[in-house]
Amino acid sequence: MSSLISNSIISIIGGGKLDRPDEYALANALKAAPLVSIHGRKIHAVVVKLGFCRFTILMTALMNFNLKCGNLDGATKVFDDMPDRDVVSWTSMIVGYTQHHRYKHSLDALRSMIAASVVPNGYSFSGALTACSRLQALSQGQQIHAFVLTSGALPVDTVVQNSLLHMYLRCHCIEHARNLFDSAMDKRNIIAWNDMMSGHLQCGQGDETLRLFALMASQAVKPDDFSYAICTDACASLPSMQQGSQIHACILKNGFQSDLVIVNALVNMYGKCGCIDSAKLVFDVSPSKDRLLWTTMISALSTNGKVKEVLALFEQMRTLNIKPDEVTYLVVLSACSHGSLVGHGCQYFRLMAEDSSITVSQEHYSCMVDLLCRSGYLLEAFGFIKQMPLKPGIRVWSTYLGFCRMHGNIELAQIAADQLLELDSKNLSQFVSLSNIYASECNWNETMKIRDLMKSNHIKKEPGCSWIELKSGLHVFLATVQSHYDINEILLTLNRLMNMCWIECCVE
Known part of the structure; x- marks a missing residue:
């Protein structure tokens, strides 16, 4: 039937003499037509020719056809030319803008929809809330939440609830998300559970992620592959080998051991827990291995100091024609640095730089500077920095300054510090590092100059802080600050202890 209708439209477009179709036939033909923009334009021309622009259903179908073809401008034109717009046409445009990453346009469309006295449905709210999530626009998201509550959509629409939850989590409002999850969501599906667990994990609350799992x-909600991947990542963040093994057992029991996302999470978890043999076992028995899994396994070996195995696995990866990416090379260069393998590191860096599909970043250059300096090649590292095709950034010069301080090279440290000051004059670390270098060489004049420069730039070093918790409460002590109400007694006690230590040393 759809083929016959489609042929009828094509015949009309081409000048055929078939019966005149109605608006429903044209709408159905749009659903059946190939997703090519030119077909949409030709059918649009037929719609205008037949005077069917007044039919909202047909114009909405034409708009959706353009959206599916990726022709957002065409869809917008159809929408703008519509004499009447119902909730379906408004919602299609809101969702379409979001799908095409025009998030601000999506929110503008929702506002215009409400201003036109068209009541949004769950999908209208969901599309706009997704836009808020992408923009991390908390204020707009809260405004939509307030409107949802007053419109009565929230208690019955799971789609809106999940979108609200996701919006709060993307905006890093874990408390708002948890309140919504605990008090307002009567029907919590697996999407909501996964979002909530992932949100806690992103906030560094891996233990709470496992409690939610x-x-x-306990509420008879069956975990899916994402649930297990999230919980495995939570075990890696703690790191908790015992709980990780229990999650792994559940994965095997429920048949998810072949899922690449889960396999990747397991390798990462075992690597961070220091159980490299288990990580290798999971990697070896995996029926399929993508580039991400290879990189994760290489990273696990690097984290556990298995530098030779890192290089062996990397070479095996290349032999199998699995193309390394930027992250893979970063892990390998880091392993070479910690293993003092300068030759291998330089070889792999050249290999990466010659690959036109890979973008060499500041992180890669910083890693090479670390590799050279760690082996004592300060001058070579300086020459490497000067030859960079990119302008050396803060990370590169900070790495170099740190090693200059370690090796007591004041001249090169001064150069690095000057470069850092040009990049970020308010950054405290370079001032402190350079001051400490001069102080270690007992060059007090230069030390005082830097301290004066910090004062003139209104840069303050946070004072050292320590605290102790006693029965009477928490006592905080700041360096150079003697405002504690028991400071006299504290200093007297400290003086007595120092005298006792001095006497004992003399007796010995």
Whole structure:
């Protein structure tokens, strides 16, 4: 049937003499037509020719056809030319803008929809909330939440609830998300559970992620592959070998051991827990291995100091024609640095630089500077920095300054510090590092000059701080600050202790 209708439209477009179609036939033909923009334009011409622009259903179908073809401008033109717009046409445009990354346009469309007295549905809110998530526009998201509450959509629409939850999590408002999750979401599906677990994990609360997983299981919600991947990552962040092994057992029991996302998470988890043999086992038995999994396994070996195995696995990866990416090379260069393998590091850096598909970043150059300096090649590292095709950034010069301080090379440290001051005059670290270098050489004149420069630039070093918790409460002590109410007694006690130590040393 759809083929017959499509042929009828094509015949009309080409000048055929078939019966005149109605608006429903044209709408159905749009659904059946190949997703090519030129077909949409030709059918649009037929719609205008037949005077069918007044039919909202047909114009909405034409708009959706353009959106599916990736022709956002065409869809916008159709929408703008519509004499009447219903909730479906408005929602299609809101969602379409979001899908094409025009997030501000999506929010503008929702506002215009409400101003036109068209009541949004769940998908309208969901599209706009997705836009808020991408923009991390918390204020607009909260405004939509308030409107949802007053419109009565929230208690019944799971789509809106999940979108609200995701928006709060993307805006790093874990408390708002948890309040919504605990009090307002009566029907929490697996999407909501996964979002909530992932949100806690991103906030560094891996233990809470695992508690949510246990709560989900107690409420008879069956975990999916994303649930297991999230919880495995949570075990890696803690790191918790015992809980990780339990999650792994559940993965095997439920048949997810072949899922690449989960395999990758398991290798990462075992690597961070220091159980490299288990990581190798998971990697070896995996039926398929993509570039990400190879990189994760190489990273696990590097984290555990297995430098030779890192290089062996990297060479095996290349032999199998699995193309390394920027992250893979960064891990390998880092391993070469920690293993003092200057020759290998330089070889792999050249190999990466010759690959036109790979973007060599400041991180890669910083890693090479670390590699050279760690082996004592300060001058060679300086020459490497000067020959960089990119302008050396803060990370590169900070790395170099740190090693100059370690090796007590004041001249090169001064150059690095000057470059850092040009890049960021308010950054405290370079001032402190250079001051410490001069102080270690007992060059107090230069030390005082830098301290004066810090004062003139209104740069303050945060004072050292220590604290102790006693029965009477928490006592905080700051360096050079003697405002504690018991400071006299503290200093007297400290003086007595020092005298006792001095006497004991003399007796010995």
